[in-house]
Amino acid sequence: MKTFAWLIPILPALAALANGLFGRRYINEWAGHVASAAMLLSLLLAFICTMIALPQGGDFVPVDHDYYTWLGAGTLSIPFGIYIDQLSVVMMMVVSLVSSIIFIYAIGYMRSDPGYVRFFTYMPLFTFFMLLLVMGNSLPLLFVGWEGVGLCSYLLIGYYYDRDYAADAGKKAFIVNRIGDFGFLLGMLLLFWFTGALKFSDLFESAPSSFVYAGVPITMITLLLFFGATGKSAQIPLYVWLPDAMAGPTPVSALIHAATMVTAGVYMVARLNLLYSMAPATLFLVGVIGGLTALYAASIALVQRDAKKILAYSTISQLGYMFLACGTGAYIAAIFHLMTHAFFKACLFLGAGSVLHAFHRTTDVDVFEAGGLRKVMPFTRWTFLISTIAIAGIPPLAGFFSKDEILWKAFSGGHLFLWGLGIAAAFCTALYIFRLYNLLFSGEFRGTGEQRMHLHESPALMWVPLAILAFFSICAGWLNMPLFGYHGFHNFLHPVTAQGHHLAEHAIHPPILASEHLLEWLLAIGSVLVALAGIAFARLLYVWEPTLASRMEESFQSAFTILYHKYHIDEVYDLIVVQNYMRCCRAAQWFDDRVIIAGLNGLANSANRAADTVRKIQTGTVTHYALATLVGMVFLVVWLFLCY
Amino acid sequence: MISLNHYLILSAVLFSVGALGVLLRRNALIILMSVELMLNAANLAIVAFARYPFFREVGLAAEDLAVAGNGMVFVFLVMTVAAAEVGVGLAIIINLYRQRQTINIEIANLLQG
Numbered sequence: 155m156k157t158f159a160w161l162i163p164i165l166p167a168l169a170a171l172a173n174g175l176f177g178r179r180y181i182n183e184w185a186g187h188v189a190s191a192a193m194l195l196s197l198l199l200a201f202i203c204t205m206i207a208l209p210q211g212g213d214f215v216p217v218d219h220d221y222y223t224w225l226g227a228g229t230l231s232i233p234f235g236i237y238i239d240q241l242s243v244v245m246m247m248v249v250s251l252v253s254s255i256i257f258i259y260a261i262g263y264m265r266s267d268p269g270y271v272r273f274f275t276y277m278p279l280f281t282f283f284m285l286l287l288v289m290g291n292s293l294p295l296l297f298v299g300w301e302g303v304g305l306c307s308y309l310l311i312g313y314y315y316d317r318d319y320a321a322d323a324g325k326k327a328f329i330v331n332r333i334g335d336f337g338f339l340l341g342m343l344l345l346f347w348f349t350g351a352l353k354f355s356d357l358f359e360s361a362p363s364s365f366v367y368a369g370v371p372i373t374m375i376t377l378l379l380f381f382g383a384t385g386k387s388a389q390i391p392l393y394v395w396l397p398d399a400m401a402g403p404t405p406v407s408a409l410i411h412a413a414t415m416v417t418a419g420v421y422m423v424a425r426l427n428l429l430y431s432m433a434p435a436t437l438f439l440v441g442v443i444g445g446l447t448a449l450y451a452a453s454i455a456l457v458q459r460d461a462k463k464i465l466a467y468s469t470i471s472q473l474g475y476m477f478l479a480c481g482t483g484a485y486i487a488a489i490f491h492l493m494t495h496a497f498f499k500a501c502l503f504l505g506a507g508s509v510l511h512a513f514h515r516t517t518d519v520d521v522f523e524a525g526g527l528r529k530v531m532p533f534t535r536w537t538f539l540i541s542t543i544a545i546a547g548i549p550p551l552a553g554f555f556s557k558d559e560i561l562w563k564a565f566s567g568g569h570l571f572l573w574g575l576g577i578a579a580a581f582c583t584a585l586y587i588f589r590l591y592n593l594l595f596s597g598e599f600r601g602t603g604e605q606r607m608h609l610h611e612s613p614a615l616m617w618v619p620l621a622i623l624a625f626f627s628i629c630a631g632w633l634n635m636p637l638f639g640y641h642g643f644h645n646f647l648h649p650v651t652a653q654g655h656h657l658a659e660h661a662i663h664p665p666i667l668a669s670e671h672l673l674e675w676l677l678a679i680g681s682v683l684v685a686l687a688g689i690a691f692a693r694l695l696y697v698w699e700p701t702l703a704s705r706m707e708e709s710f711q712s713a714f715t716i717l718y719h720k721y722h723i724d725e726v727y728d729l730i731v732v733q734n735y736m737r738c739c740r741a742a743q744w745f746d747d748r749v750i751i752a753g754l755n756g757l758a759n760s761a762n763r764a765a766d767t768v769r770k771i772q773t774g775t776v777t778h779y780a781l782a783t784l785v786g787m788v789f790l791v792v793w794l795f796l797c798y
Numbered sequence: 799m800i801s802l803n804h805y806l807i808l809s810a811v812l813f814s815v816g817a818l819g820v821l822l823r824r825n826a827l828i829i830l831m832s833v834e835l836m837l838n839a840a841n842l843a844i845v846a847f848a849r850y851p852f853f854r855e856v857g858l859a860a861e862d863l864a865v866a867g868n869g870m871v872f873v874f875l876v877m878t879v880a881a882a883e884v885g886v887g888l889a890i891i892i893n894l895y896r897q898r899q900t901i902n903i904e905i906a907n908l909l910q911g
Contacts, residue, residue, distance in 0.1 A: 777821055777822075
């Protein structure tokens with residue numbers, strides 16, 4: 155496997171290189187095809203890896219191969235190598251599959267965009283960094299990918315760089331991510347300080363003996379690393395960049411939300427589950443942050459008007475579920491939800507893109523301007539509906555199985571508070587996502603007549619990818635159905651978390667007893683009922699009784715306003731962080747202007763004046779130079795005589 | 799009898815005349831000629847030293863004294879350098895004349911600070 159696995163990330167990098175160097179001159183409108191072809195080859199190789207690993211299941215021995223030493227200094231040695239275990243295989247598959255589909259869709263979506271080549275230079279680069287992130291065999295290599303996706307998100311969110319809000323959103327994403335990355339870097343350095351190892355294999359070997367269970371060092375390290383994850387994976391308190399990231403083209407949003415970038419934090423926690431299992435305090439915090447984020451973001455999504463913004467908050471909420479699962483020690487459930495979420499969220503985003511395409515918009519569409527699109531856009535409507543049901547958590551679609559497993563793990567692990575947050579978020583999820591669906595596709599069209607004339611279904615190049623994603627949104631959940639006693643996905647990934655579970659004092663996975671199995675069924679039915687209630691409520695508010703929505707809005711005016719303004723968090727951050735920071739900047743600028751620049755200018759001026767005086771020596775007359783030479787020579791001769 | 803000192807004094811006088819010529823005259827051609835004079839003063843000194851090795855008094859061996867006479871070869875080196883220098887110098891003077899219609903060096907003071 156090691157002979158070809160390195161090609162998986164390299165192929166998209168080559169495509170990015172080709173498009174970046176020769177795109178404008180030679181490749182032009184084929185840039186999308188180059189990127190997609192490279193991505194499909196990558197997918198094929200990832201698939202081969204999966205086919206090698208899958209039959210061996212839990213017995214698959216991780217491939218850990220160093221290609222060469224990247225950094226070496228003293229005891230520090232960071233190789234450039236790959237680490238492929240069950241977790242990497244799953245991530246590689248998800249990233250390359252979803253990216254391939256998005257790339258193909260983007261060929262159609264971005265067709266008439268003037269920045270086509272630039273777009274298809276950044277996109278493969280994005281995927282390259284993400285693949286590097288999930289395949290690297292050491293923390294620094296993971297960090298390279300981690301920073302790389304941050305860079306690419308900046309480039310792609312600010313893709314329409316001539317518009318202020320897009321440029322600002324790009325900057326915001328980059329800066330907020332950098333704040334998190336700072337924590338990640340500190341955590342990594344501390345880890346090296348205590349264990350002397352940065353390679354995953356060395357780390358897993360030395361961590362149990364280097365740290366005391368629940369000790370201060372391990373808690374601090376995991377907290378810092380998790381702080382990095384809150385930035386990358388958009389959790390409280392660093393989630394603020396993700397909703398603004400909608401300023402980029404829709405395929406970028408899909409890529410960020412489904413395949414690359416935001417899943418990096420969840421992957422990192424799952425990869426280092428051994429460390430997290432040794433720090434129960436951190437795990438508790440991870441769970442609480444995840445649960446709070448899940449409910450918080452879902453509540454904001456309830457009242458937003460922009461289609462993509464609703465989906466953005468939905469992503470934050472779903473990521474919250476994943477961290478909730480990590481917090482309860484159910485890392486595999488988190489990865490499972492990551493996978494199913496990648497499919498249905500990509501499908502939702504690309505569906506929203508298809509709607510934007512019909513509206514001839516580049517960034518976003520107000521859901522109250524749409525409506526009744528089911529008649530003109532049947533393919534988009536059906537795929538959107540499937541992924542909507544999937545995210546709402548209705549069986550037998552993917553979202554139900556993964557979300558239900560997380561809730562069950564929270565409940566059975568005794569985290570009733572987290573379970574309560576999860577179930578409340580599930581209700582909100584069903585409500586906001588069907589609100590979005592109903593406003594877009596049900597009822598009658600509410601836009602202008604001219605817009606109506608231009609509405610059209612997207613070309614096959616766009617709806618076929620949608621259909622593929624919808625297919626996975628249906629089936630991906632069947633990989634793991636604990637309700638029916640099938641634990642395929644869980645058993646496959648079990649070796650990744652086995653060591654951590656062994657170390658953790660509390661048993662995270664109690665053996666499933668018959669009575670508990672009954673309880674599991676009851677809970678599952680309960681959560682389905684909650685989801686159905688949410689759907690019915692959305693249907694009631696926006697289809698059956700449209701006036702009810704506005705009446706409710708009036709009677710709960712204050713709550714509605716707070717939700718609509720996202721709890722005013724942006725303003726609070728602006729007041730506390732941004733403005734104080736600007737004050738510091740202004741002070742620094744004053745210091746720079748008055749002290750550094752003024753001092754340097756004074757120095758330069760005095761040098762100038764001195765030179766003005768001294769330059770008179772240069773008369774330009776040969777005679778004077780000759781005299782100086784002669785005098786100098788005589789002086790030298792005399793000096794020589796005096797010395798000897 | 800003419801001793802080494804006579805030659806050296808003549809050489810010093812010639813050198814001084816040449817140096818004064820370089821410093822005082824304004825005509826570039828004359829300055830060039832004065833430089834030649836200085837070089838030849840040096841030549842004279844070299845030849846004189848080769849002819850009257852003052853190591854004789856120190857008591858040098860015969861074969862070393864023979865070697866001391868080889869110093870005259872340096873004169874040829876100096877003459878060659880002088881010829882090359884004059885070539886370059888004249889070329890500069892011709893160009894100076896073409897630019898300024900004069901070879902007075904006080905006119906050519908572009909480097910004045």
